[in-house]
Structures are given as C-alpha cells and as structure tokens.
Amino acid sequence: QVQLVESGGGLVQAGGSLRLSCAASGTIFSINAMGWYRRIPGKQRELVASFTSGGSTNYADSVKGRFTISRDNANNTVYLQMNSLKPEDTAVYYCKARLNWRDTWGQGTQVTVSS
Secondary structure (H helix, E strand, C coil): CCEEEEECCEEEECCCCEEEEEEEECCCCCEEEEEEEEECCCCCEEEEEEECCCCCEEECCCCCCCEEEEEEHHHCEEEEEECCCCHHHCEEEEEEEEECCEEEECCCEEEEEEC
C-alpha cells in the first residue's frame, strides 16, 4: 500500500522557521505533482506550494518569498521550508502527490505560529 507520511510540524514563534517533510512509501511505479496544502481553521483547504508534472513550482501568493518547496527524487520525498512564519500560517499542512496514477493525501501535520 502506498502512502505519504508527513513530519516536521510543531509550535514556533512568529518570525521563526520550520521544515516539513513528506515521504512516499510502498511500491511506487509513478510519482508526480507532489505538493503541500493547508487547512486554516474555518477555511477550505488551499494550495501552498507544488511541483507541476513539468517540474516547475507554484506558490500561493501569501507564501511567496517565505516558503520554498524542494524534493529528493531518489527518496520520493518533498520538503517545505517555511521562513518568516506568521500567526496566519497556523494550519494543518497536508502533503499530496499522484502516486501510481492516483491522488494520495498524507495524514496532515499541525503547524502553530504564536504571536
């Protein structure tokens, strides 16, 4: 069974940094469109950053210049480096990828930014 496992969430003060990791495991034949989403309390889940199938990146306007998505293809892992965190970044962060031609979500990791 293929799955995505996130790690790296936690509590940080405003202005601080966190790095999220998401590793795909299982028997993987194809992996594409890895990315990060978040659900802010009271709002719908939204895109934070992602890779397109062509390898380019997309960022939400609210995180441009502060967050960086990167990946380790050899280990089927995607990262989200989050700098200059703000209280409004508080959310559950989810990893998403198309694994074996099927959209797959991780379980989510909580990020809390205190003011």
